[in-house]
Structures are given as structure tokens and as C-alpha cells.
Amino acid sequence: xxxxxxxxxxxxxxxxxxEPAKISLCNCLDCQRRTGSLFSVAAFFxxxxxxxxxxxxxxxxxxxxxxxxxxxxxxxxxxTSLWWEAERLPHLVGIAAGTFEDPAFPAPAxxxxxxxxxxxxxxxxxxxxxxxxxAPRP
Numbered sequence: 535x536x537x538x539x540x541x542x543x544x545x546x547x548x549x550x551x552x553e554p555a556k557i558s559l560c561n562c563l564d565c566q567r568r569t570g571s572l573f574s575v576a577a578f579f580x581x582x583x584x585x586x587x588x589x590x591x592x593x594x595x596x597x598x599x600x601x602x603x604x605x606x607x608x609x610x611x612x613x614t615s616l617w618w619e620a621e622r623l624p625h626l627v628g629i630a631a632g633t634f635e636d637p638a639f640p641a642p643a644x645x646x647x648x649x650x651x652x653x654x655x656x657x658x659x660x661x662x663x664x665x666x667x668x669a670p671r672p
Contacts, residue, residue, distance in 0.1 A: 535551070535552065535553065536549060536550070536551050537549075537550045537551075537634055537636070538550075538587075538634070539616060539617070539629050539630070539633035539634050540616075540633060540635070541589065541608075541609035541611075541612050541614035541616050541633065542609070542612040542613075542614045543609065543611050543612040543614075545588065545589045545590070545609055545611045545612070546586070546588060546589025546590070546591055546607075546609040546614070546616055547586075547587040547588045547589060548584055548585065548586055548587065548616065548617060548629060548633075549584070549585045549587050550577075550579050550583055550584050550585075550629065551583045552579070552580070552583045553640075554577040554578055554579050554640070555578050555579060555580055555626055556578045556626075556643055556644070557575065557576070557577050557578070557631065557640055557641065557642045557643050558575070558576050558578065558642055558643065558644050558645075558646060559573050559574070559575050559576075559642040559644070559645040559646070559657070559661070560573060560574045560575075560576065560645075560646050560647055561573045561645065561646065561647045561648050561649075561650045561651040561652075561655075562598075562599040562646070562647035562650050563599070563650050564596070564598065564599055565647075566650070568606070568615055569615070569630075572651075572652050572655055573645075573651075573655075574630065575630070575631040575632070575642055576618075576628040576629065576630065576631060577628070577629050577630075577631050577634070577639070577640075578623065578626040578627065578628050578629075579626065579627050579629060580625060580626060580627075581624075581625055581626060581627050584617070584627045584629070589609060589611075590609075590610045590611070591607045591608060591609060591610065591616070592607070592608050592609075592610050593605050593606065593607055593608075594606045594608065598620060598622065599647055599666075599667065600622055600666075600667045602620060602621045602622035603620075603621045604618055604619065604620045604621065604622075605618060605619045606618045607619075614630075614633065615630060616629065616630060616633055617629045617630070641658075641660075641661070642661055643661070643662075644661065644662050644663070644664065644668070645657050645661050645662070645663045645664070646663075646664045646666070646667045646668070647664075647665075647666060647667060648663045648664065648665055649665045649666065
């Protein structure tokens with residue numbers, strides 16, 4: 535399967551082959567600030583299955599809530615934060631799930647940093663929740 539992710543103005547486009555290695559919903563305050571929403575949903579693909587097809591990106595690097603550096607790639611024209619590379623998960627690339635424009639996109643397999651979750655926000659019982667971030671799997 536091949537999926538395409540794009541920024542708001544469609545200047546930056548990514549091609550992802552295969553299925554995501556994992557899909558994660560993050561409630562940390564940093565993700566809330568970055569998205570302007572209450573959480574972020576990331577589809578993590580193996581690094582070799584993601585290809586940038588077009589566009590000019592800027593980067594922003596910061597420490598994550600887990601304490602590991604993370605580099606965000608955003609469209610210089612519209613500002614969409616499209617994908618990121620976390621040193622904690624060097625073999626994966628995180629892509630904002632909403633950039634796939636697919637309402638049938640698979641649901642998150644986990645919710646992390648629920649200690650920062652807004653008190654009125656609830657998740658289905660089928661989504662395992664972690665107060666912080668579980669240890670990465672090899």
C-alpha cells in the first residue's frame with residue numbers, strides 16, 4: 535500500500551509505502567502547543583519507507599517530553615508540521631496522521647502522556663493509555 539501525506543497548501547508531499555509500524559496519540563503539553571489542539575496523532579513508518587516527493591521544508595529541533603531531541607519538518611509556505619524524527623526512535627519517521635486526508639486511517643494503538651490529558655477528554659477502552667511514554671521497542 536502507498537499513502538500520500540501533504541501539507542495544507544500541498545507544496546510538501548510525502549509518499550509512504552507499507553503500513554505504519556505504530557500509530558500513537560500523544561497528550562503531552564509540547565504536542566498540544568505544536569498542534570494547537572489537545573493531542574497529536576502520529577503514524578510512525580520505517581525510515582526507508584518514507585520519501586519526500588516535493589516541497590521546501592524548514593526544521594525545528596527541541597527536546598521531547600521524554601528528554602530526547604526531536605526534529606520537526608514543516609512547510610515553509612503554509613507552516614504545516616508534517617513529519618518528525620525522534621532520536622528516541624531513530625528507525626522510524628513520525629508523520630501527522632491528519633496530513634493523509636483519510637478518515638478511514640487506522641486508529642491509534644496507544645495514547646501516551648495521559649498525565650497531561652484534558653480532564654474531560656476520554657479514549658475508547660480499546661486504546662491502551664500510558665501516563666508518560668512507554669520504553670521504545672527495538
